[in-house]
Amino acid sequence: MSLATQRAGWSYLPLRAAAFVALTCATILGVSGWREWAARDAVLRGAEMEMANVTRSLTQHAEDSLDLLDSGVVGTVSRIEMDGTGPETITKLGNVLEARKKAVPRIHNFAIIDEHGNWLTAPGTTASTLSDDAFFRYHQLSPKREPFVGRPVKSLLEGEWVVTLSRRFNKPDGSFGGVVLATISSRYLARFYEQFEIGRNSSAALVHGDGLIIARNPSNEKFVGHSVADTPLFRDASLQRPSGVYHFKSPLDGAERLSFYKRSSRYPLVMLATLDKEELLAPWRAAAISRMLYVVALVMLIAIIGAVLVRQLQRGQRMAAALVEKEAHFRLLAEGSSDMVTRIGLDERLRYVSPSSIRVVGWRANQLIGTPALAGINPEDLPEVQGIVDAMKRGEREEARLIYRNSHRKNGEVWLESTMRVTRKDNGRVDGVVAISRDITEHKKLETRLETLAIEDSLTGLANRRRFDERLKEEWARAYRDRSSLALLMIDVDHFKAYNDEYGHPAGDACLRLVAKIIAAETQRAGDLAARYGGEEFAMLLPNTDAAGCALVGERIRTAIHEAGLAHSSNLASGCVTVSVGGATCRPALERTAGVASLVEAADRALYAAKDAGRNRLMMSGELMSLMPKASGQ
Known part of the structure; x- marks a missing residue:
């Protein structure tokens, strides 16, 4: 086996060992968790089967109880329809029903009610009518003869809850004669x-x-x-x-x-x-916790042993690599350089770090050597850096210049600019990368500030006129492509010059900031844009918004500014700061001769119409035709 092959095997050995330990621990935990969950499911299935048997038994009992009541009710209805409701018949039936009630505990009561809802027989009941009760109205209105089971009600006799079963009985001519009622006590x-x-x-x-x-x-x-x-x-x-x-x-x-x-x-x-x-699950949970504690203890023991093994392997690798790679050309740059100089091995670990690392990233050189070279890079920038490093390791690129974000020990995150170059052995094979990195955080902050100033109004924090014009063109083009609507609000502070003259320019600036804050609060969608159009005039761009939506937003802004109650004695109509609002909407795809200027002109005309009408109001331009020259008379 060649030396290069041995080194490749050494570099992957700790990773393979760590993966094996992690896989073993995960397998043990997964199998144990699956078994405990299966045991839980078995407990629930057993309980479901038990509950099914209970409900079947109790349902049968309830049906049997109602059948028992119904048999007495059916007999009573038959006797009444044969013998009538004379006093003698009612007395006999009352005695029979009372005896039946005493003989069967589940029967709470029997009663016979005439066609007017009056009790014909019910022990202990004085004159009262049931003509408004649900069961009575049901039988009175329905010719059906089947039993009717009513909602639970409180008994008029004892005041306890009962469930009723009733049947209708007819007069000899077939008309409604009354109701026979039986009840079962909820308590029973x-x-x-x-x-x-x-x-x-x-x-x-x-x-x-x-x-x-x-x-x-x-x-x-x-x-x-x-x-x-x-x-x-x-x-x-x-x-x-x-x-x-x-x-x-x-x-x-x-x-x-x-x-x-x-x-x-x-x-x-x-x-x-x-x-x-x-x-139900308490016994299972107690047993499961006990079993899982043993499993977790076993997994922790395996993990500790595995970590020690991996650490020893890594230490051995670092020692071997230090001995092999300790060469004269390793220190390519001066130790006193203000930039951080690093040497990155093919395993992407730092082999050399210059002392200036303490200034650039906040860590001393000896703390960084042996750690992953790309560990501190921002996750959003990491794929690009990783791709370039991989290409350099493969020999596809000789050098590269990168700008990315990197973590700093004390300052959170800094911007670094790194120049990387491949280093090769005598035989021409790539053996690593040298990187020279410098901190350019202040430079990036200055760039960001300049970009912000280019599109933001410094007084109000809203978009400036330049940004508004750019976005208006972009949204017009997008609305044209999507065949959607585009709305614009123009907002002007009423009598602002008089306000400045009376309260001074600092108060005027504060007034504009308040108005801007209220307008900005209405930009509730990502595409909405609030801008300072110029002086005391503001604009609000509302993509994919029709006239009704535009008017709703404009009225909310006008109302909120009025309700802010900022004093303005020169504004005689209200005594406080108010705004006039003009709105316009259009569908660019439906009127190809119109342009962005048409929408601004239509909203501006509506604004001046609002001022002419007395200020502190919203005026909407017409639909798309209002944007055209022929609609200028509106």
């Missing part, structure tokens, strides 16, 4: 749900089809009658299936829950069995 249903042990912070709830809670365990009295109609269970189209599982945050207590729901196929009922997700 909640107590029945207590038999199911589904978790300390979990719940079972029966909900009416319109979203009102009929019964719930626990805290039945707190939640019965509460509406959950605005939850995803009733709003989300994907949850309108007969049954299913979904995860949600409870609107009742704010807890993260796992719920299985089942909708009754025969009655407007929805059964919900929910588990507190935190409580």
Whole structure:
């Protein structure tokens, strides 16, 4: 094996070792994390299956309970339609219904109501009418004979929450005769749900089809009658299936829950069995944390051993490279040079650094030797520098001059100008790069300041007239290409000369800065431009904006300046600083004979119209035709 091949192998050895250690650690963590997540999913799937069984049982119980009520209601309706509603019949039926109620605990009450909503039989009930109740109105208006399950209501007898089931009975001529009503107590249903042990912070709830809670365990009295109609269970189209599982945050207590729901196929009922997700996953989480701690400890041990190994390999490489490359021509430039001189090896690490590095980048030479040569370069400039260095290493370029940003130990970031040149061995093969770098930060700051001054108004900080003219041409061309609209606002401070005469030029400058600040606040899009057009006149360019949008922005500016309340006694109409605003819009693609000057002239005419109309107002030019000479009379 040749010496060059050995050196190439040495240069990649630490990298390969580090990659192997990192891959091993990542694999261990990834496999452990995947197994823990699979265990979590298994816990959730088991809970979903358990909740499905619970909801099926509770739904069947609710349907059976309503069937039991309906059987009594059907018998009573049949007897009434055969024997009528005479006192003797009603008394007999009342006794039968009372006996049935006492025999079956889940039945809360039976009642017979006449066609006017008056009670014919209901123990303990005084004269009261139910003609306005939903179930009564339903049967009164509908000839259907099937049972009607109503929303949960408070019983007039005991004042507790009940769910109603009712049927209509007819008179001999087929007209509406009244209603037979049966109820189940919400409290009975909640107590029945207590038999199911589904978790300390979990719940079972029966909900009416319109979203009102009929019964719930626990805290039945707190939640019965509460509406959950605005939850995803009733709003989300994907949850309108007969049954299913979904995860949600409870609107009742704010807890993260796992719920299985089942909708009754025969009655407007929805059964919900929910588990507190935190409580369900607590055992898994405790076990997972314990297991992952062991895994993390193992990974840290492997990482430490790997880091020590890589460090030893790197140290050995540096020592070997220092011995091989310690040659007389290594110091090519004088140690006393004010510029920083560096030697970069083919592995892109610094082999030599001149003492002036402390002034250029803030680091001493011995602190930089052996570190990556491109480590401090700004990420935005790094690709260009990296590409040139790679080309020089391949022998494709002999020298290069670069300007880029580089980190400084104390000053944050500085601009450097580097001249690089390839160095070669006696056999002509590239063995590195020599770079001479100098700090040009102050020079770059001066360039930036000059560029800013060329396009910015020094008093207001807005774009100056030159920048405005450039952008107007650019946006006109863009609007022409895109077939979009372009809007312009011209804004002039009312009676500004009188303001200067009365309050002085410093106050006048402060006034212009305030107006500029308010106008600048309306440049809410990247393409919007606010500029000082000249003196007390401002302009605002609004690309892709129609007349309505232009007027809206202009009115906001006018109102904000007026509401700023800057005193101006010479402005008799308002007593404060105000502006007149002229606006114009156009579509360049629709009027090819018009130009940028037409838009400015139209906005300027609108501005003078606003002044002629009394100032402190917005006037809009007409549509595109207003830009043409034939519209100059507007």
